[in-house]
Amino acid sequence: xKEQPSAAGDIPLPGGSPRVPDGARGFGFSxxxxxxxxxxxxxxxxxxxxxxxITVLVMSTVSTGDIWAHLASTVLTVxxxxxxxxxxxxxxGTILIGVTTGWLVTMCQFPGRRIFEWALLLPLAVxxxxxxxxxxDMLEFSGPLQGALRDMFGWRTMQDYWFPDIRTIGGAILMxxxxxxxxxxLLARSAFLQQSxxxxxxxxxxxxxxxSSFFQVALPLAxxxxxxxxxxxxxxxxxxxxxxxxxxxxxxxxGIFDVWLSYNNAGGAxxxxxxxxxxxxxxxxxxxxxxRQQRYxxxxxxxxxxxxxxxxxxxxTAAIAxxxxxxxxxxxxxxxxxxxxxxxxxxxxxxxxxxSDARNSLLLASVSAVIAVFLGVxxxxxxxxxxGKALTALTRFSVVGYAVPGAVLALGVIIPFGWLDNYIDxxxxxxxxxxxxxxxxxxVFALIFAYVVRFLAVSFGAATSGLSKVTRNMDxxxxxxxxxxxxxxxAVHLPLIRASVITAGLLVFVDVMKELxxxxxxxxxxxxxxxxxxxxxxxxxxxxxxxxxxLSVVIVGILPVILxxxxxxxxxxxx
Amino acid sequence: xxxxxxxxAAATMVGMTGAAATSxxxxxxxxxxxxxxxxxxxxxxxxxxxxxxKVNVVxxxxxxxxxxxxxxxxxxADVVLTVDVARLKAIADANLFQPVxxxxxxxxxxxxxxxxxxxxxxxxxxxRILYASRERVPEGAITTYEDLADxxxxxxICTRSGKHVYNRSLIASMIAAHGEEKAEEWAKxxxxxxxxxxxxxxxxxxxxxxxxxxDIAIGNTYYYAxxxxxxxxxxxxxWAASVRPVFPNQDGRGxxxxxxxxxxxxxxxxxxxxxxxxxxxxxxxxQEMYGELNHEYPVKPGVPQxxxxxxxxxxxxxxxxxxxxxxxxxxxxxxADRAGWQ
Numbered sequence: 001x002k003e004q005p006s007a008a009g010d011i012p013l014p015g016g017s018p019r020v021p022d023g024a025r026g027f028g029f030s031x032x033x034x035x036x037x038x039x040x041x042x043x044x045x046x047x048x049x050x051x052x053x054i055t056v057l058v059m060s061t062v063s064t065g066d067i068w069a070h071l072a073s074t075v076l077t078v079x080x081x082x083x084x085x086x087x088x089x090x091x092x093g094t095i096l097i098g099v100t101t102g103w104l105v106t107m108c109q110f111p112g113r114r115i116f117e118w119a120l121l122l123p124l125a126v127x128x129x130x131x132x133x134x135x136x137d138m139l140e141f142s143g144p145l146q147g148a149l150r151d152m153f154g155w156r157t158m159q160d161y162w163f164p165d166i167r168t169i170g171g172a173i174l175m176x177x178x179x180x181x182x183x184x185x186l187l188a189r190s191a192f193l194q195q196s197x198x199x200x201x202x203x204x205x206x207x208x209x210x211x212s213s214f215f216q217v218a219l220p221l222a223x224x225x226x227x228x229x230x231x232x233x234x235x236x237x238x239x240x241x242x243x244x245x246x247x248x249x250x251x252x253x254x255g256i257f258d259v260w261l262s263y264n265n266a267g268g269a270x271x272x273x274x275x276x277x278x279x280x281x282x283x284x285x286x287x288x289x290x291x292r293q294q295r296y297x298x299x300x301x302x303x304x305x306x307x308x309x310x311x312x313x314x315x316x317t318a319a320i321a322x323x324x325x326x327x328x329x330x331x332x333x334x335x336x337x338x339x340x341x342x343x344x345x346x347x348x349x350x351x352x353x354x355x356s357d358a359r360n361s362l363l364l365a366s367v368s369a370v371i372a373v374f375l376g377v378x379x380x381x382x383x384x385x386x387x388g389k390a391l392t393a394l395t396r397f398s399v400v401g402y403a404v405p406g407a408v409l410a411l412g413v414i415i416p417f418g419w420l421d422n423y424i425d426x427x428x429x430x431x432x433x434x435x436x437x438x439x440x441x442x443x444v445f446a447l448i449f450a451y452v453v454r455f456l457a458v459s460f461g462a463a464t465s466g467l468s469k470v471t472r473n474m475d476x477x478x479x480x481x482x483x484x485x486x487x488x489x490x491a492v493h494l495p496l497i498r499a500s501v502i503t504a505g506l507l508v509f510v511d512v513m514k515e516l517x518x519x520x521x522x523x524x525x526x527x528x529x530x531x532x533x534x535x536x537x538x539x540x541x542x543x544x545x546x547x548x549x550x551l552s553v554v555i556v557g558i559l560p561v562i563l564x565x566x567x568x569x570x571x572x573x574x575x
Numbered sequence: 576x577x578x579x580x581x582x583x584a585a586a587t588m589v590g591m592t593g594a595a596a597t598s599x600x601x602x603x604x605x606x607x608x609x610x611x612x613x614x615x616x617x618x619x620x621x622x623x624x625x626x627x628x629k630v631n632v633v634x635x636x637x638x639x640x641x642x643x644x645x646x647x648x649x650x651x652a653d654v655v656l657t658v659d660v661a662r663l664k665a666i667a668d669a670n671l672f673q674p675v676x677x678x679x680x681x682x683x684x685x686x687x688x689x690x691x692x693x694x695x696x697x698x699x700x701x702x703r704i705l706y707a708s709r710e711r712v713p714e715g716a717i718t719t720y721e722d723l724a725d726x727x728x729x730x731x732i733c734t735r736s737g738k739h740v741y742n743r744s745l746i747a748s749m750i751a752a753h754g755e756e757k758a759e760e761w762a763k764x765x766x767x768x769x770x771x772x773x774x775x776x777x778x779x780x781x782x783x784x785x786x787x788x789x790d791i792a793i794g795n796t797y798y799y800a801x802x803x804x805x806x807x808x809x810x811x812x813x814w815a816a817s818v819r820p821v822f823p824n825q826d827g828r829g830x831x832x833x834x835x836x837x838x839x840x841x842x843x844x845x846x847x848x849x850x851x852x853x854x855x856x857x858x859x860x861x862q863e864m865y866g867e868l869n870h871e872y873p874v875k876p877g878v879p880q881x882x883x884x885x886x887x888x889x890x891x892x893x894x895x896x897x898x899x900x901x902x903x904x905x906x907x908x909x910x911a912d913r914a915g916w917q
Binding site for chain 2 (some may be wrong): 071075108257258264418419433438517521524526537539541
């Protein structure tokens with residue numbers, strides 16, 4: 001059999017995952033004479049989920065006049081340059097914070113480590129746009145910080161002193177890095193946790209220093225996980241509209257919106273979105289090619305206790321500072337500012353509207369999370385059972401929805417659903433003289449579908465990266481003992497990848513709670529969520545009224561964070 | 576466990592779909608609104624109380640046009656409400672509005688504020704004016720939009736993005752007044768005078784004048800009133816106090832006005848209620864309420880302005896039909912790109 005470069009475990013973006021051992025291939029348990037239910041189901045799911053992206057691609061084939069020439073001669077270079085700067089900045093920022101802190105709390109002993117283990121995840125509960133609102137409020141000329149400085153030094157006007165402007169591309173990089181590094185932290189930490197300490201010990205025995213072992217051994221081993229984390233962070237950055245708009249940093253995404261809304265040129269917007277998609281796919285491909293020859297998986301399932309290097313006093317202080325700073329800036333400060341505002345505005349803002357917003361948010365988030373996780377695990381497992389180029393390619397394509405800016409994805413949802421609704425309505429009218437109206441578009445159905453399309457990448461990535469660590473020998477053993485593929489999944493894989501699955505579900509949950517652009521476009525009548533309410537007020541620079549819903553998004557985001565960290569810690573057997 | 580949670584998910588979804596779907600029974604009207612909830616809610620409540628007609632609303636700022644196109648003839652929406660005429664025009668251009676002829680609307684809303692064939696109706700007027708620093712800009716130093724291009728204001732002007740509908744509409748009115756070439760020269764000169772890159776909303780510009788970052792801001796009229804009377808965030812009173820509102824071009828064509836407005840969709844299942852809603856929004860009571868609540872100018876002649884607005888005195892507004900200005904919306908957007916007014 002010819003060597004196939006893209007086989008089973010090598011699927012994912014953004015899950016970026018290891019390959020399977022070669023021996024696993026060609027072990028076919030599948031009985032090709034029967035219709036292959038796994039193949040059919042997973043291909044159907046992948047196709048269904050791909051519909052919005054396909055719609056966008058189709059939309060981009062319409063003629064769009066001279067819009068490209070206009071953009072190319074005016075603003076396109078700025079958009080592209082800003083996007084690249086953001087990419088590099090956020091990439092470096094999230095890696096620096098996420099990997100450093102992930103390593104420190106996993107491998108070192110210092111006071112507060114146990115708290116930081118979960119506290120470092122907290123900024124994940126703060127949407128970038130909310131951090132941007134709060135940071136601006138704190139750091140601008142009339143904010144408390146500059147006010148205090150003026151009082152202290154007797155300055156009066158802006159001309160008397162220099163203070164960094166937060167509403168810049170640097171400010172945006174800071175906002176994104178602080179709120180998105182937990183993706184890298186989470187995945188890096190779970191990779192560090194699963195690494196065999198023996199490998200590290202061998203490295204130490206062979207004379208490497210701790211630091212050098214980290215760079216030469218642990219980091220390369222964790223690379224797939226880190227890359228997956230950064231990919232998530234960068235795609236969130238691409239999808240963001242609130243923060244960059246508030247900071248007046250024009251990016252490629254701004255361009256997409258502008259072409260769509262200022263020029264009423266949805267086709268042109270779809271073309272820009274497709275170009276962006278192409279760019280993302282290229283990045284993913286480059287990354288995967290770069291580690292084509294590498295294999296990452298444990299050779300043994302025996303895990304020794306983590307070493308917990310004790311740190312000297314000076315180093316411990318530095319470690320505490322390194323862990324505290326992101327939590328402080330990314331969570332504690334914004335949350336306390338919001339809490340302060342929310343406390344003062346409570347009488348104005350708390351009421352039945354708030355409660356119904358909260359209910360909507362929670363329901364949408366939990367339903368979408370359950371569906372996304374179910375589909376993510378299913379697709380990932382199907383890819384393991386049926387390695388093959390076609391299914392792999394289809395699955396990969398079905399999760400790229402994550403790379404499309406939410407608002408554009410919303411377009412890709414509205415258009416086919418609208419068509420389907422009208423089609424069904426037409427059928428029903430002619431057959432039964434009964435109009436069904438719009439069943440799918442304009443209801444929470446469309447909204448949940450959109451969330452699942454967008455966040456399937458998160459659950460699929462986590463499931464795949466979890467499954468890739470389960471050696472094929474387990475599958476083989478279970479199957480030989482008479483378990484069906486589904487039985488094997490339930491009895492063997494799910495318990496083993498429980499942590500990954502829980503993490504995936506919680507990530508999707510928090511993501512949906514925070515999601516803004518799609519919710520704004522697709523929401524049904526008389527329907528608000530905590531995020532849309534926050535945005536309505538904050539975009540009118542009314543942080544006062546926005547504070548309670550904003551704080552609620554943050555607080556709800558904390559709960560999964562706590563569960564996630566427990567699951568993470570328990571994911572290492574015997575730890 | 577998985578099965579149980581899935582059943583739960585499915586049940587919830589069905590429940591929510593049912594609850595959120597809107598009925599098309601008599602006694603309802605379905606609204607897609609670009610205006611934010613806290614501004615619109617009081618009117619709709621009053622309308623509901625007066626007529627017994629229930630108003631269902633989707634508040635959205637983007638994507639309404641595409642949603643309407645996709646929903647087609649089955650769209651549940653009856654009325655679209657926007658804060659800017661360019662968006663009304665875009666919906667009209669997509670052939671989604673139906674002409675409405677109502678004696679009440681005809682009587683209440685002057686012709687210059689009505690779309691072609693009664694496709695849409697302006698409901699409130701918002702003028703785009705200049706705010707000059709009381710400390711640093713002597714009275715009479717700036718009196719027209721054209722003056723903004725004067726090099727003496729280099730590094731002294733603040734405004735939001737040129738792509739925002741308010742500024743786009745202002746640029747469109749400059750195109751209408753001077754032609755595209757002259758308007759572009761003007762926009763480039765204005766951009767050269769900016770104190771900072773465009774950012775924030777209109778309120779933020781006045782605040783920047785207060786903080787000394789710039790001396791002249793471009794903004795809509797009602798923000799001044801909202802800041803001046805802001806009891807919840809009293810610091811905004813200081814921002815307002817630091818500027819003097821300047822209504823431009825009073826010796827010429829008058830100050831530029833934009834409008835919030837609405838139209839009835841072709842797909843409307845509740846057409847009668849939709850027209851009733853428009854009529855209500857153009858009535859004395861709603862017009863006056865709007866003035867009191869958001870300090871915009873009533874579109875209906877003879878309706879008293881809010882006390883705050885009255886205190887600004889008699890103002891001359893550009894009499895050019897709003898539909899003529901919205902015709903320039905796309906050229907204005909391109910012009911903003913070319914001028915670097917991002």
